[in-house]
Amino acid sequence: MKKLWNKIGAVVMAGTLAISGLVFAPNSAAAADAPTINANGAIAIEESTGKILYSKDADKMMGIASMTKMMDEYILFEQMDAKKISWDDKVKISEYAHKVSQDTSLSNVPLREGEEYTVKELYEAMAIYSANGAAIALAEKMAGSEGDFVKMMNKKADQLKLGEHHFVNSTGLNNSDLKGMQQVGDKNDENKMTAKGMAKLAQHLIQDYPEVLKTASTTKKDFRPGTSDRIAMSNWNWLLPGLIYGRKGVDGLKTGTTDYAGMCLTATATQNGMRVITVVLHANGGKGSGQHNSARFDETNKMLDYAFDNFKLEEVQKKGSKIKKPASAKVEDGKESTVSLTAGKDVSLVVPNAAGKPKVDTKVSLKNKTVTAPVKKGDKLGTMSLSLKGGDNLGYVDGKQSESIPVLAGEDVEKAGIFSRSAKAVGGFFQGIGNYVVDGVKGWFN
Template sequence: MNKFFKRMSTAFLAVTVAASGIFVSPKVSLAAGEPDVNANAAMAIEASTGKILYKKNSDQLMGIASMTKTMDEYLLFERINNGKLKWDDKVTISDYAHEVSQDRTLSNVPLRNGEKYTVKELYEAMAIYSANGAAIALAEKIAGSEAKFVEMMNKKATQLKLGKHKFVNATGLNNSDLKGKEQVGSKNDENQMTAQGMALLAKKLIQKYPDVLKTASITKKDFRPNTSDRIAMSNWNWLLPGLIYGRKGVDGLKTGTTDYAGMCLTATAQQNGMRVITVVLHANGGKGKGSHNSARFDETNKMLDYAFNNFKVMDVESKKAAVKNPATIDVSKGKSGTADLVTAEAAKLVVPKATDKPQLDKKVILDKKEVEAPVKGGTEVGNLTIKLKGGDNLGYIDGSQTAKVPVVTKETIEEANWFVSMLHSIGSFFSGIGSYVADGVMGWFN
């Protein structure tokens, strides 16, 4: 009998250990902890939704160095898009742009004083090689002077709601590097933004002008090939495939380096249908291990790994789906007293990668309780807010805490003719009388 119980105990222990092994198996899908990003500030977002995946000191104003040129690109593409500038337009190089371009201790392609270059040549030099003289030349072409261009930069940053910012030049250099020709601010001023502002600018630039990635992803290109001015340009974003720290899916966006700003990088990568944007300001933060040159790429990789390993984008509501609570909106003076409500577009959420059927909190918020006929189908009357139950508190890049989808009327409600309007009025009158009488009768018994 003792041997029997001993054998049974051994068998039970083996089963228990095996079972416990099931629960600690590394195959179980558990989200990894947030990365420890060694930088003064950092942020990671999903591009299509603006969902914040990671942030560190994201609202602190810091130097951004040559990441400034993403704002240059936004203003340039805006001019191209509205027809005020063309890629083959000529730009005459000023004394100022020429002098800055001759300093090869800075990122530059040497430009000839008084020579004409195309907008596209200068743009590619700026976007690929971070050429500072080229950035000044484009600023002067767009605004007439760098000072006026800086006004445009600050105005656009406010318009785009990028948060705290300070632009003093078009390059991102310290003003002391501008050969005594700084036009805005003091001698040692530099451009500043927050990590959140940089991430939002990158999101808006990529979504509105996606062609920017065609140039940002170029690893190597000759400036003025087949001429005596030829310069072999290599992209400073070494995360691009084929370069030193090449990573699959990376196709942008912009590096930046000054003594004040440190090693900075705004990067973007796409994988399995999800695009992530990351920002690193002053990688290493003056401490920690790692090569000074590799730091911004190492820290960016931490955020990209975290994003792609733990999250995915999921459709959670279809376009023209009926909403609830309320499902309709009141319509005055219409042939129908109500209009059905539907979503204007599909809704997406960023969810943990193992999620199959997310539990959602949905809420319809109408701008007003009633609309007046005639009401066209597709008229926006409010929003449907959607969030994961028990979700995180990081929110979205625009400051909201939920995803939002416009709610619109499903069908057109035409204005009622005079007869129908009269009947509605009579009905309302007698309804009011009925309520009055009912209230009076109830009063007899009080």
């Protein structure tokens, strides 16, 4: 009998646990557990929205080494757009750029002092091979001196709202490697940013100047082919397809290594229509040893696997579609008493891969409770925030917690004629009188 009761108890307990599992199990739409990233700082974001998918100490200032050159690239492309510089412009090599370029212990293509090179030659050497002398030469071309270029870097970081940052040179090297010719900071100073700031810079670079990916994804190229200065350049981003740790879909962006910064990598890859940006600062848990050990690639792969295995982009609101709550706004002095509300742009959210149709929390904020006619179709009447119901609290790389879009008038509402407005006013007056009389009569019986 005791055994029978034990069996019955076990069955009851199992049933209870099964029911509890149904009630308290995590949402089936939830993503898998985030990976453990062996780095001092790391972040992964979806590029088009800036949604943070993974974060580890992403707001801490750390060394960024040669990932600094992403800022050089941004300013270079900006000056191209402004017609201040062109690919064919000649750059005369200074003593400073020459001396640094001759150090073969650093990433470099040797440059001849006093000789002229094109902007394009130096840019490709910097972007593909992380050539430090080339970065200095470009900085001097754009600003007159590296010191003045550093001012441009810090100012641009402020304009792009990259958060805390500290630039002292154009290369990302420790100032001690600059042959005693550093122009900003002390002799052991070095560039610093946060992982979040680096991800945001990468997002701006890709969105504002997508052509950067053509060079960033170049695996091999000769510098000055056909001359005695020819050097075979191989991209240090070994995640690029065809290189040592090649991964399909990777097309950028920049590596960096110094003793202070450790092994760093800002990477980007696309898969199934979604682009992800990852940043690893001071990777310290990978295999191998030496300057180009696999740690930064191993840890980056973990974040890319996590992002693509667990998340997707899904459109949740189409531009021009009708908003449901509220569906309209009141109109004063119009031929119509209300105007419908529509979405001002398409909205996609990052949702778990396992999810069915995503459930979205929305909140509409109108500029005014009542709109005065005339109203034109497309007039902005307010904003709407959208976020995934039951989603995480990681937010977005720019600090917001939800997507926000303009709320627009769905159609024209003409101003009512004077007689129509007068009739409404008179009607309102008599309605008020009626209410007054009714309230008075009710008062007789109180």
